[in-house]
Amino acid sequence: MTSGTVYSLLLLFLSYTPALAQTQQVQFNQVLNVNGDMNLNSFQFPDRSKIETFSQKQQQIIVNQQTPAIPANQVTGTTGQPFVAISPLSMTISTNGATDLVGGQIEMAMTAQNLQNAAVQPDNTYVAMLSPDRQTWMIQETLRSVNT
Template structure:
């Protein structure tokens, strides 16, 4: 029996084979990065693709396609978040991902996952359960978070969007510096913990109060907002042949009424109370409107907000959406007509 040292030719051959083997492993381990074209399998075959920075895409497609992931080093600031409530939000990475497929695809079964660094989270006081993958909204004014499709995998240190049917879009990893791990609701009244802080700029921010009163607001400048509830409505302040659904008024005051905003407000209504007032079964869309008056008004009449700005969203939401408010300070009621 001959040893390798006794056969120089065999030694050379073994080295060549071993070198080829290592090269094959290196080629397999080389992960794509930004701008690389990724082949997507068709016939609902699984494409499970990791990227050099830790991004991972997992998808099934009925057709062969390709996709490209690009890096955006100047994304929309992280504080502009819609779809969930509570703040402040911060970016957990200094860039976002822009994913583009070679054709429009809304027929996928897909997920996207982005890793987080536990040491980084700890340094910023962020619970891993308060990490989110935000999707840039169609109007590019907010990062949309959907708790119904969010998944945090603690043992693998990544956060996902699941149940996706399309991957085209822009994505970023966000963290929220609160102890609550679901939507954070604001309490009525004054004081620091009951104040909504809005960041001035191009983006939209959401804030929801404990009863479902929700504000989605873009402000020209930084703004602080509080909402109080005041019980008692003088019938003389109601328009003829109307009454208030509730016995109370929402009173909204901001730190600077002169700051121009573009706000959507969702005002909750109690269906059971409406049924008690309208026993003939009149629907909310036919009988409810939001009315308002000035912040410090006492005897002035409430005036309906133009109906063109209002949409009654019935079950399961039961809220009246008011679009296009440019100033928030004032008193608001739900009026039954």
């Protein structure tokens, strides 16, 4: 294969590679437009929290900060130590009736200092998912995702 062939194949590959979503810098309490057609939507807030989602049709969401943080009785599924809030805030996410968001990820910003202040080791943090009854967050003890 010649370098010209490799260059042509690379150009062909790049022309068919879908563009990755740019992370939009947004504010809390701002109407956010979620694109349809299963395109990735990525939003980052001033505190470095981030939401990513896919949708089959165009939607809108609003994200607000809430004080105090989520109470321990809204967290289930852990077999270890009791739930400890790392942040004094939590987020509420409202949609315009969207029930068909296909998937999403919410990343709450936390620093090493936040963890240290709460006496929590980074390897003792876990991923949670909304319970089927949508009333609590269920700890997934087999999943961990901490980016420090």
